[in-house]
Amino acid sequence: MDLRNTWDQWPDENGRFGEFGGRYVAETLMPLILDLEKEYRAAKKDPAFKAQMDDLWAHYVGRPSPLYFAERLTEHFGGAKIYLKRDELNHTGAHKINNCLGQVLLAMRMGKTRIIAETGAGQHGVATATVCARFGLKCVVFMGETDVERQKPNVFRMRLLGAEIVPVSSGTGTLKDAMNEALRDWVTNVENTFYCIGTAAGPHPYPELVRDFQSVIGKEARAQILEREGCLPDAVMACIGGGSNAIGLFHPFIEDESVRMIGVEASGHGIETGQHAAALNGGAPGILHGNKTYLLQTDDGQIIDAHSISAGLDYPGIGPEHSFLRDTGRAEYLTCTDSEALEAFQLCTRLEGIIPALEPSHALARVGDVIDTLDKDGLLILNMCGRGDKDVFSVAEALGVAM
Amino acid sequence: MPTSRIVTRFDKVKAEGRAALVSYLMAGDPDLETSYQALCALRDNGADLIELGAPFTDPMADGPAIQKAALRALANKTTLNDVLALAKRFREEDQETPLILMGYANPVHTTGYEEFAAAAADAGIDGTILVDLPPEEDQPIRDAYAEHELSVIRLATPTTNEARMAKVAEGASGFLYYVAVAGVTGAGSADPEDIRAGVEMAQRVSGLPVCVGFGIKTGEQAAAMAKIADGVVVGSAFVEQARLATVSKTPQIIAEKMGELALELSTALKGGVPT
Numbered sequence: 001m002d003l004r005n006t007w008d009q010w011p012d013e014n015g016r017f018g019e020f021g022g023r024y025v026a027e028t029l030m031p032l033i034l035d036l037e038k039e040y041r042a043a044k045k046d047p048a049f050k051a052q053m054d055d056l057w058a059h060y061v062g063r064p065s066p067l068y069f070a071e072r073l074t075e076h077f078g079g080a081k082i083y084l085k086r087d088e089l090n091h092t093g094a095h096k097i098n099n100c101l102g103q104v105l106l107a108m109r110m111g112k113t114r115i116i117a118e119t120g121a122g123q124h125g126v127a128t129a130t131v132c133a134r135f136g137l138k139c140v141v142f143m144g145e146t147d148v149e150r151q152k153p154n155v156f157r158m159r160l161l162g163a164e165i166v167p168v169s170s171g172t173g174t175l176k177d178a179m180n181e182a183l184r185d186w187v188t189n190v191e192n193t194f195y196c197i198g199t200a201a202g203p204h205p206y207p208e209l210v211r212d213f214q215s216v217i218g219k220e221a222r223a224q225i226l227e228r229e230g231c232l233p234d235a236v237m238a239c240i241g242g243g244s245n246a247i248g249l250f251h252p253f254i255e256d257e258s259v260r261m262i263g264v265e266a267s268g269h270g271i272e273t274g275q276h277a278a279a280l281n282g283g284a285p286g287i288l289h290g291n292k293t294y295l296l297q298t299d300d301g302q303i304i305d306a307h308s309i310s311a312g313l314d315y316p317g318i319g320p321e322h323s324f325l326r327d328t329g330r331a332e333y334l335t336c337t338d339s340e341a342l343e344a345f346q347l348c349t350r351l352e353g354i355i356p357a358l359e360p361s362h363a364l365a366r367v368g369d370v371i372d373t374l375d376k377d378g379l380l381i382l383n384m385c386g387r388g389d390k391d392v393f394s395v396a397e398a399l400g401v402a403m
Numbered sequence: 404m405p406t407s408r409i410v411t412r413f414d415k416v417k418a419e420g421r422a423a424l425v426s427y428l429m430a431g432d433p434d435l436e437t438s439y440q441a442l443c444a445l446r447d448n449g450a451d452l453i454e455l456g457a458p459f460t461d462p463m464a465d466g467p468a469i470q471k472a473a474l475r476a477l478a479n480k481t482t483l484n485d486v487l488a489l490a491k492r493f494r495e496e497d498q499e500t501p502l503i504l505m506g507y508a509n510p511v512h513t514t515g516y517e518e519f520a521a522a523a524a525d526a527g528i529d530g531t532i533l534v535d536l537p538p539e540e541d542q543p544i545r546d547a548y549a550e551h552e553l554s555v556i557r558l559a560t561p562t563t564n565e566a567r568m569a570k571v572a573e574g575a576s577g578f579l580y581y582v583a584v585a586g587v588t589g590a591g592s593a594d595p596e597d598i599r600a601g602v603e604m605a606q607r608v609s610g611l612p613v614c615v616g617f618g619i620k621t622g623e624q625a626a627a628m629a630k631i632a633d634g635v636v637v638g639s640a641f642v643e644q645a646r647l648a649t650v651s652k653t654p655q656i657i658a659e660k661m662g663e664l665a666l667e668l669s670t671a672l673k674g675g676v677p678t
Contacts, residue, residue, distance in 0.1 A: 023540060027563065188585060
């Protein structure tokens with residue numbers, strides 16, 4: 001089957017990307033997500049909504065983000081030209097705000113006055129708290145107890161922004177438990193509450209609308225590289241936790257079949273150790289948090305905790321569209337361990353004067369391998385989806401440096 | 404097609420002019436032997452139908468009591484197969500009390516819908532409530548259950564309007580589980596008057612018995628809810644009894660405590676004085 005003309009049709013009317021996606025939620029939430037879908041379709045057609053987004057992107061977030069030719073990284077690897085899409089320069093320091101703005105504007109259209117969010121590393125929590133402060137909305141952020149402890153600066157940032165932080169001790173106290181707790185809050189406060197999901201996962205229409213809001217990354221990158229180099233890149237690369245920055249970069253290239261799309265999952269201590277976060281490379285299809293997708297799970301269907309040095313990748317699932325892109329072969333998914341990410345973090349910092357977050361450091365760590373497969377005059381775009389300021393403490397600890 | 408145990412049981416309860424007591428326990432909490440004795444104790448003390456909880460790591464619609472019960476059952480390595488084995492053991496000596504497996508989709512999906520349906524029917528399970536399989540997503544189990552005469556029991560909630568109720572009712576069988584409050588299990592309870600219209604609409608649209616649950620813990624609450632419904636579901640309160648009794652470590656004492664609660668509830672539903 002020639003899928004060339006069909007890539008852009010997903011998800012279908014049931015919220016499916018092939019067999020993945022769907023709406024696996026308790027009945028209490030069904031009317032809400034059906035309403036959300038209706039509202040999103042209306043907003044998409046509303047020029048005023050787009051105008052408001054464009055204005056905020058330009059003047060509040062600082063878009064478009066630059067497409068930067070990383071000359072010394074290119075020299076270092078000695079092959080194709082490496083470009084960095086600088087989404088770490090966005091207000092709040094990561095790509096997360098692209099999506100938060102869109103969802104919060106939708107929430108206001110729906111008359112919701114209370115926004116809830118889950119967060120792992122705290123980047124999505126900070127972005128949500130920021131946008132809520134901007135619009136004067138109540139914001140409640142659910143965060144695993146373990147993450148509250150290891151991400152103290154972001155916890156304080158969110159509190160400064162006026163958000164209430166709810167430490168989650170249920171389950172194992174990590175991102176997946178924060179998401180469970182947010183879903184529990186949502187079923188309890190259906191009337192006034194909007195759940196602002198941080199990644200391109202969850203029940204339909206979330207994977208679609210998060211992708212659409214994050215696609216600003218890929219749309220800009222595509223136009224920028226065409227203007228700069230006069231041709232499309234050979235490959236686009238991004239790290240994958242839930243996969244929102246990756247799908248945002250990939251999607252505008254999806255019908256450009258000559259462009260390879262390469263995601264990099266966190267393999268933690270190594271897939272063979274069982275302590276990793278590589279749902280596509282080390283998991284199996286299953287149902288969690290409203291969607292069918294690849295998951296880390298036992299043989300009898302219990303969810304396994306993920307591990308990654310990067311709190312932002314520490315999640316046992318992945319957005320359903322990535323599961324689809326993997327199974328159809330349209331995208332490739334590599335892995336990177338904690339220690340490889342730490343090396344890449346330092347390399348990029350020293351060669352480019354850009355301190356990357358640990359999340360894109362995973363993608364950076366595979367750049368050399370990808371360059372080896374490209375022509376010397378080829379082009380590669382990597383999404384620098386977050387800055388590393390938040391990570392300096394954990395990097396120091398991992399390197400055994402006392403601060 | 405033979406009449407299902409669920410239909411037979413609701414007919415009997417209706418003939419007695421009362422509402423059914425649907426009680427819940429988490430299989431494997433704290434171990435399977437205790438769960439077996441608790442099943443018998445619930446039945447012996449007036450539980451008309453029993454929901455057998457299948458533990459899942461991420462029970463997104465459950466409150467703290469059932470979440471912790473699931474983690475205790477999982478710490479004891481309870482699998483979906485163990486839950487079915489427990490049902491089978493009970494079914495060997497009780498061919499009448501309907502057993503409903505309640506849980507989340509993933510363990511069933513991982514087992515395979517067809518394989519699960521065959522195994523569940525073989526174990527004497529009468530139907531399932533899979534919380535995160537709404538009508539939009541449960542066609543695979545409807546197909547798999549059809550040949551095994553298993554009921555697809557669906558949830559309706561105060562957020563379910565009449566148009567939505569038609570969707571919920573289509574393909575549902577056994578009974579409808581009406582979630583009394585928007586929220587998680589074990590949280591606040593509803594005033595029966597606030598949901599009377601919703602329950603009546605569910606009965607009218609589905610033609611099925613409607614059982615109300617969430618937040619019902621005492622005989623008094625159960626008796627009040629029984630006035631507007633065909634059955635009353637009590638879950639977290641039983642799980643809490645199991646937890647409190649766990650300190651004593653003996654299955655008999657845990658089962659006895661759960662039996663006492665069942666007796667209080669069933670007596671109340673029969674119009675008597677709770678013990």
